Amino acid sequence: MSRYDYLGFGLGLRPKHYDRILETLPTEIDWFEIISEDYMVDGGNQHHYLFKIREHYPIVMHGVSLSIGSCDPLDFQYLEKLKALADRLQPPWISDHFCWTGVNGNNLHDLMPLPYTEEALDHVVDRIKQVQDFLGRRILLENPSSYVTYTETSMSEPDFIRETAERADCLLLLDVNNVYVSSFNHNFDPIDYLNKIPVDRVQQFHMAGHLNLKTHIIDTHDHPIIQDVWDLFSVAAKRFGKVSAMIERDDNIPPLEELIDELNTMKKIAYEAWGENSNHLHAEEVAA
Secondary structure: OOOOOOOOEEEEOOHHHHHHHHHHOOOOOOEEEEEHHHHOOOOOHHHHHHHHHHOOOOEEEEOOOOOOOOOOOOOHHHHHHHHHHHHHHOOOOEEEEOOEEEEOOEEEEEEEOOOOOHHHHHHHHHHHHHHHHHHOOOOEEEOOOOOOOOOOOOOOHHHHHHHHHHHHOOEEEEEHHHHHHHHHHHOOOHHHHHHHOOHHHEEEEEEOOOEEOOOOEEOOOOOOOOHHHHHHHHHHHHHHOOOEEEEOOOOOOOOHHHHHHHHHHHHHHHHHHHOOOOOOOOHHHHHO
């Protein structure tokens, strides 16, 4: 088992920034991540910009509708569209979530948590293997943010994720903000969580902001990243080493330059964790 190549530091690609990216081609950004479903259509303005930007930056695909944990059969029409986009875009990798998004053909348009049981583990492992065989590549799956738990749960989330990754031979997208959000909501130690995730399976980090409602936190991707999450990212960077990292922002989207400032904060923290100088250091220099 080997991980994909290291890309450096990236941002979520959002339509608001298309023109600015192509006008300035910022060197602070090493790569972009798209929401796969936004581009799983034929042609259109978004496709035009996607492939123009692809000429200058690697672009990875991140999905929200694989529904790997659903009891419905795998949606092979969806997978065909996903594979067709991947064949055109040639992303370094494809990711989705440890979740289910619907049942009986109904899409809830939300990432619902899994029960962490042996039965669910067997089910998810089998479906991941089918997806990877169909796509002809190893996929990444992301730890969710969660707000409820199941009474049937028999193992912890990181234990479930670790066992699934080993048995299905998939890779992991570790969302540091989601670890923080869920640790607050369910009162567990986020560093203990990180220590249970296998180092050699983590391919990518997500970072994002959230909404703190005091009694619980919601993963909204519409605020700047808070200091506690930066602190947890520093711990993750020390444990997992040089992992491609990016920032998600899906609402209240600021100008590109503000996100680049936040990206530079992430770089500084990562390089400090790795004991390296961040000045003018880009992904290709690190990889070399």
